[in-house]
Amino acid sequence: MNVKQLAAEKAVEYVQDGMKVGLGTGSTAYWAIRKLGERVNEGLKITAVATSQASEDQARELGIPLVSFSEVDSLDLTIDGADELDGTLQLIKGGGGALLREKIVAMGSTRMIVVADESKAVTTLGKFPLPVEIVPFAWEWTVADLAKLGCKPELRRSGDELYKTDNGNYIADCRFEAIASAADLALSLQRIPGVVEHGLFIGIASMAIVGKSDGTIEIIEVDSGR
């Protein structure tokens, strides 16, 4: 079993009958959705919403009952991956480009469990370029504003084209090296009008399950204050 699968399958143990579940995006969330599909086929009764088209397609194929956002006003639990997590469960997310939907879904959940392999656990966030979703209109100005925050922003590409999110926006990957205060940076990012959302998740996750190459897992729990 690979370490992502190890962490993801442990997280699925927290899903109980009757829960409304948020399905994350990425190669670790993939394993959680797969395990959830197995449990649904064994009789687990849940409903779910997905954070990306890819996760929605996977869930549908596995027979996980999906509902629309007009049918539920909140979720019990979201299981999602991360690109970086620190000891207080501040996260960088958005490597897969789904950060806006991921944040909407995680914020609408009573609980968020992060699943990751040990390479994602860091002391200080910032080695992974911070994904920032921006509107295509005047993206040049938005990128210039991002650079003023001390990073090197690069518009994400998909082959010869600019990458577009499921919401039709661009992603600027912002290389900071180290983020001294994620909270201060989040405030600065929110002040830029062309920024739709950024990949800093602060005070959202309350548990992380980290899979390690020796076959063990580490569970980090914090009071997210939510």
Ligand SMILES: O=C(CO)[C@H](O)[C@H](O)COP(=O)(O)O
């Ligand atoms: O934020 C995400 C997608 O937007 C993913 O959860 C993050 O990129 C981690 O992905 P993976 O599990 O494939 O390493």
